[in-house]
Amino acid sequence: MHFYVMQGLNGLALGALLFILSAGFSLIFGLMRVANLSHGAYFMLGAYVGLTCIDRGYGFWAGVLAGGATVALLGGLVERLILRRLAGRPLQQVLVTLGIAFIIADACIWLWTGDPRPVPVPSGFEGVFRFQGFVFPKYRLFVVAVACALGLALWLLMERTRLGAMIRAGVDDMDMARAMGIRTSVLFTVVFCLGAALAGAGGVLAGPILSVYPGLDSDMLPLALVVVILGGVGSLGGAFLGSFIIGFIYSYGQALLPDLAYVILFLPMVLVLTLRPRGLMGRRTV
Amino acid sequence: MKPSLLWVAAFGAVLILLPQVIGSAYYVNLCSQILIAAILASSLNILVGFGGLTSLGHAAYAGTAAYFTVYLSAHAGFGYLAGAVMAVAGTTAMALLFGLLALRASGLGFLMITLALGQILWGIAYRWVSLTGGDNGLGGFTRPQPFGIDLADPAAFYYFALVVFGLALFAIHRFMHSPFGQSLQGTRDQPRRMSALGYNVRSIQLLSFVYAGFWGAVAGLLYAYYHQFVSPHVLHLTTSAETLLMVIAGGAGTLFGPVVGAALVVILKNVASAYIARWMMLLGAVFVAIVLFMPDGLVPGVSRLFRRFRNTRRTAMKNTEPDAAALPPTLGKRSA
Numbered sequence: 241m242h243f244y245v246m247q248g249l250n251g252l253a254l255g256a257l258l259f260i261l262s263a264g265f266s267l268i269f270g271l272m273r274v275a276n277l278s279h280g281a282y283f284m285l286g287a288y289v290g291l292t293c294i295d296r297g298y299g300f301w302a303g304v305l306a307g308g309a310t311v312a313l314l315g316g317l318v319e320r321l322i323l324r325r326l327a328g329r330p331l332q333q334v335l336v337t338l339g340i341a342f343i344i345a346d347a348c349i350w351l352w353t354g355d356p357r358p359v360p361v362p363s364g365f366e367g368v369f370r371f372q373g374f375v376f377p378k379y380r381l382f383v384v385a386v387a388c389a390l391g392l393a394l395w396l397l398m399e400r401t402r403l404g405a406m407i408r409a410g411v412d413d414m415d416m417a418r419a420m421g422i423r424t425s426v427l428f429t430v431v432f433c434l435g436a437a438l439a440g441a442g443g444v445l446a447g448p449i450l451s452v453y454p455g456l457d458s459d460m461l462p463l464a465l466v467v468v469i470l471g472g473v474g475s476l477g478g479a480f481l482g483s484f485i486i487g488f489i490y491s492y493g494q495a496l497l498p499d500l501a502y503v504i505l506f507l508p509m510v511l512v513l514t515l516r517p518r519g520l521m522g523r524r525t526v
Numbered sequence: 527m528k529p530s531l532l533w534v535a536a537f538g539a540v541l542i543l544l545p546q547v548i549g550s551a552y553y554v555n556l557c558s559q560i561l562i563a564a565i566l567a568s569s570l571n572i573l574v575g576f577g578g579l580t581s582l583g584h585a586a587y588a589g590t591a592a593y594f595t596v597y598l599s600a601h602a603g604f605g606y607l608a609g610a611v612m613a614v615a616g617t618t619a620m621a622l623l624f625g626l627l628a629l630r631a632s633g634l635g636f637l638m639i640t641l642a643l644g645q646i647l648w649g650i651a652y653r654w655v656s657l658t659g660g661d662n663g664l665g666g667f668t669r670p671q672p673f674g675i676d677l678a679d680p681a682a683f684y685y686f687a688l689v690v691f692g693l694a695l696f697a698i699h700r701f702m703h704s705p706f707g708q709s710l711q712g713t714r715d716q717p718r719r720m721s722a723l724g725y726n727v728r729s730i731q732l733l734s735f736v737y738a739g740f741w742g743a744v745a746g747l748l749y750a751y752y753h754q755f756v757s758p759h760v761l762h763l764t765t766s767a768e769t770l771l772m773v774i775a776g777g778a779g780t781l782f783g784p785v786v787g788a789a790l791v792v793i794l795k796n797v798a799s800a801y802i803a804r805w806m807m808l809l810g811a812v813f814v815a816i817v818l819f820m821p822d823g824l825v826p827g828v829s830r831l832f833r834r835f836r837n838t839r840r841t842a843m844k845n846t847e848p849d850a851a852a853l854p855p856t857l858g859k860r861s862a
Contacts, residue, residue: 275634277641325818330634331580332817335774338582338767339813346806458763462645465638473635499656502649509642510627517630 245374247495248488253380253449255487256387260442261460262467262479263394264435270411270474271431273330274323278337279439280461281344286311286440287452288352291359300362300444308441315436319429341457349454359447379448386445390438391480398476407431411474463490466505470512472522481520541688545681554680560792561687562748565694567772567784569741574770575779576702577734578714579629580637583644584769586624587742589761591617592750593651593658596667606670614743621739625732644766651758663757667750677751687748694741699781701737710734768795768809775816777823786825 265279289310290303298306318340326332365379398404409417410424418424443452450456467486471478485508493501512519545554566588573579591613599609628639651658658664669677677683701707712720713727721727750756759765768791776787798808820827 269634273634275638322814322818329821331637332821334580334634334637335770335817336814339810339817342764342767342806342810342813344810346804346810350804350807458645461763462642462649465642465645469635469639469642473638499654500650502646502653505646505649506643509639513627513630513639 242374243495244492246376247491249374249376249380250495251488251491252384252484253487254491255484256384257442257446257449258463258467258487259387259480259483260390260445261439262464262471262483263390263476264438264442265464266468266471266474266476266479267394267438268432268435269468271407272323272428274333274337274432275330276337276432276435277334277461278318278341278344279435279464280457280459281341281348282311282315282436282439283443283446283460284348284452284454284457285314285344285443287359287443287447287456288348288357289440290444291352291357291447291452294360300360304441304444307444308437311440311443312433312437316429316433319432323432324428341461345454345457352452354454356451356453358451359444361448383445383449387483391476394476403430463505466509468519470508470519472519475519475521478519478521538692545684551680554684556792556796558680558684558687558752560789561684561691562745562752563769563772563792564785564788565691565748566742566745566769567776567788568694568698568781569738569745570769571773571778571784572698572701572710572734572738572741574773575777575783576707576714577710577731579632579731579735580770581628581640581738582637582763582766582770583624583628583640583642583647584738584742585761585763585765586640586644586647587617587621587739588746588749589651589756589765590620590647591743591746592756592760593664595747595750596664596756597657600667601664606672610747613747614740617743617746618736618740621736621742622732625735625739629728629731629735641763641766644761645763648758648761648763651761658758661758663755663759665755667754667756669751669754683752687752690744690748694744695781695785698741702781706730706733764806764809767813771809771813771816773823775812775820775823777825777827780823780825783823783825787823790824 261279261283265276268274268276286307290300290307293303293306294300318337322336322340323333326336361377361379365382367378368375369378369381370376396404398408406417406422406427409420409422410427414424443456463486467479467482469482470485471480471482486505489504489508490501493504497504544557548554548557566584569587570581570584573581573584594613594616595609598604598612599606604612624640624643628636628643631639652660654660669683671677672686675682675686677686702711709720709725709730712725713730717727720730746760749760772787772791773784774787775790776785777783794808794812795805799805802808816823
């Protein structure tokens with residue numbers, strides 16, 4: 241019993257991290273129809289930038305901001321200078337993001353060497369939380385809270401603000417949105433930066449749990465893709481649901497059958513693709 | 527048809543004479559690597575070029591077949607032939623399963639599913655240490671000696687790979703020009719119309735997917751014989767991406783495009799790694815550059831130039847209205 245509760249909480253923490261990562265992916269895909277394969281690399285780059293910030297003594301929260309801001313800036317440049325030229329050619333866009341992912345991954349090894357680096361837990365969140373004999377690291381609970389707050393904030397942004405209304409209009413009918421005077425060009429850049437910022441900041445937040453190492457990008461990207469396939473592409477609620485499902489399955493899998501944790505990831509994918517190919521909460525197939 | 531047959535014969539003669547001309551074992555081995563990569567790229571070309579199905583998980587088939595054959599022949603006590611047959615059959619069956627899953631979506635969804643499936647396989651090879659040896663890989667494998675020919679000799683292995691390469695290219699050529707291959711190209715260009723004409727688009731794509739998986743498995747078999755060792759690297763996204771780059775850089779949807787692309791990428795990789803340690807960065811940069819500046823690939827680009835040159839010369843000789851004939855022929859629909 242104790243074991244299952246502990247692993248469940250670990251799954252919750254992993255699910256939270258996956259949501260922060262895949263929410264940005266889903267947001268970008270929903271509006272721009274770009275499957276951003278650099279997303280794992282953004283996550284890793286954000287973590288390294290944040291770590292450097294922490295090492296220089298600026299503190300954890302400055303690291304989160306710096307990671308998010310750096311990656312947002314990079315994302316904005318990629319969107320403006322490269323993806324923009326390939327508008328309307330989704331396949332070419334995907335391949336370019338993959339090429340950029342390789343460049344970023346290699347640059348990270350170059351700049352930060354190949355050694356895995358731990359990220360310290362921010363002050364105030366060290367130690368554990370005790371409840372009825374269960375012991376749980378405070379920081380993981382904090383990350384779960386952050387993911388829930390982020391989910392709520394994104395939902396409010398999409399449903400209750402003018403920017404959200406414009407994004408929804410763009411998702412539903414791009415040409416009509418443009419005809420109504422929405423500047424979709426600016427909208428694209430804003431959304432791409434926002435999604436990239438989430439990945440970058442998420443990388444720093446994940447640091448104390450996963451630490452930072454070369455290959456973090458290609459560990460996280462497939463998990464994010466599985467989440468998005470499971471939840472339904474472009475759906476925020478789907479990303480939320482899918483993240484926690486994968487978080488649980490992966491955590492229990494790793495604890496119970498460490499050799500087969502990856503095989504178990506097949507199962508939800510097989511089930512969803514067979515029974516409901518557009519994903520749990522997706523509105524349409526890709 | 528005649529001149530192109532002549533080209534193929536010339537190309538074949540060059541390939542056959544190559545080891546005699548080169549001599550050095552290092553370069554003969556490099557040529558063997560190119561042939562193996564070319565088989566894998568040509569098998570991916572069935573999906574990307576002719577089916578319009580861009581897969582980012584094609585290393586899965588080569589990798590799985592390589593793991594299977596090393597495991598079966600070197601660790602489970604099967605003979606080379608039995609190991610090879612079981613590896614190819616098992617991998618082809620896996621391609622059927624993956625095809626059933628990935629073809630539930632199309633376009634970007636298909637790409638994402640193939641990528642995720644490929645990376646899950648990589649994770650299995652990396653983490654299931656008791657079976658796959660984890661990051662250390664599986665070794666203890668030696669090259670077979672079919673009919674008393676020792677494939678440990680670089681030139682002998684080159685000819686072995688060349689025979690398989692020739693078979694693969696011929697089979698893929700026949701496949702593409704068969705009515706079935708034509709219908710696959712129909713599903714790429716006009717899926718709705720094909721379905722209205724009574725073709726079962728899904729099952730045409732699925733069969734082609736399995737066929738591509740089969741030739742991918744054959745490439746994996748050669749890979750295992752060549753390296754006598756297999757590690758998770760062969761299953762990694764980088765390998766899938768390299769293979770896709772070969773197809774796109776050479777020219778998707780042409781028979782020889784992926785072969786040229788494979789030669790380019792393998793040579794670039796070997797030359798580059800002699801001078802710099804940053805192959806991944808170079809791969810990424812080449813990827814971006816090719817997609818931005820040469821999305822059609824080398825072979826269609828060059829042959830377009832060649833045709834335009836021939837047409838202008840002909841019209842100049844006839845001295846008639848030049849422009850209509852000199853226009854470049856319309857491009858085949860790119861898979862979008």
